[in-house]
Amino acid sequence: MIRIVLVDDHTMVREALRTVLEQDKDMRVVGEAGNGEDALRLADQLAPDIVVMDVALPGQSGIETTRRLLAMHPEIKVLALSTYLDRRIIQQMLDVGARGYIVKSAAGSELKQGILSLMGGCSYLCPQVTALVTDSLRSRHTQAMDPDENPLSRRELQVATLLAEGKTAPRIAEQLHISPSTVDVHRRNLMRKLQLHNVVELTKYAIRTGLILP
Structure with a gap:
């Protein structure tokens, strides 16, 4: 109970x-x-x-x-x-x-x-919050930034966005036309670059960075 x-x-x-x-x-x-x-x-x-x-x-x-x-x-x-x-x-x-x-x-x-x-x-996170987080992450990384400030590659950004949307590795692989093992490689790399450990921390990161003005 x-x-x-x-x-x-x-x-x-x-x-x-x-x-x-x-x-x-x-x-x-x-x-x-x-x-x-x-x-x-x-x-x-x-x-x-x-x-x-x-x-x-x-x-x-x-x-x-x-x-x-x-x-x-x-x-x-x-x-x-x-x-x-x-x-x-x-x-x-x-x-x-x-x-x-x-x-x-x-x-x-x-x-x-x-x-x-x-x-x-x-x-x-309910879908409305997840959508807000995803929009924040996408907005942050589509700005023109110095490479040192934006460590993610285009593919890593795509994977990060889909992870924030709650999608699994097989679904991400299907959407991006890559293998699930490649998705896992990108996930490990982006987490390492951002010094994050799980999707919850990725969510927090997305919200924080969405508040930064260009």
């Missing part, structure tokens, strides 16, 4: 999320909070597996609440929920330790999938 705490300052939103989640027999909402302080108290009392965290909370923000919660309970997985599709906010939530980010407009269809991904040890 996956134990979940919902944190949102709107009662109707919490009720709607509870209804969606409890249709799954393996998910149980064990607590609800309308602000950050109550969320921290419930985390202490209930030891949930997942906290679904609204970013825009009254008083202490969801970003600060997530930072404090994970400092005390690093084993808890935080899935951010927001009306805002903003690179800076997404980056801040990822930086303080959130493992996923879903926009509220997609919560009905994406929430369960996000929770299952986090419980499986993966991160999760």
Whole structure:
């Protein structure tokens, strides 16, 4: 049974999320909070597996609440929920330790999938966030830059973009008309050049660089 705490300052939103989640027999909402302080108290009392965290909370923000919660309970997985599709906010939530980010407009269809991904040890970004990240990465590297500032080759940039879109090596190989082993070579090379270790770090990199003005 996956134990979940919902944190949102709107009662109707919490009720709607509870209804969606409890249709799954393996998910149980064990607590609800309308602000950050109550969320921290419930985390202490209930030891949930997942906290679904609204970013825009009254008083202490969801970003600060997530930072404090994970400092005390690093084993808890935080899935951010927001009306805002903003690179800076997404980056801040990822930086303080959130493992996923879903926009509220997609919560009905994406929430369960996000929770299952986090419980499986993966991160999760809804398609709207993934698209934003991909656009940021593409924008950054299509600018005219000094070669020392842009270490990726054209093919590596293509692979990086498709990885950020969530595509697997076989699908990337099919789209680029190369072998899966060649995709793996490009992936290793671009990760080494950017000093990254996984796709989550690549996602963070894409968001950060998308904020840099030409």
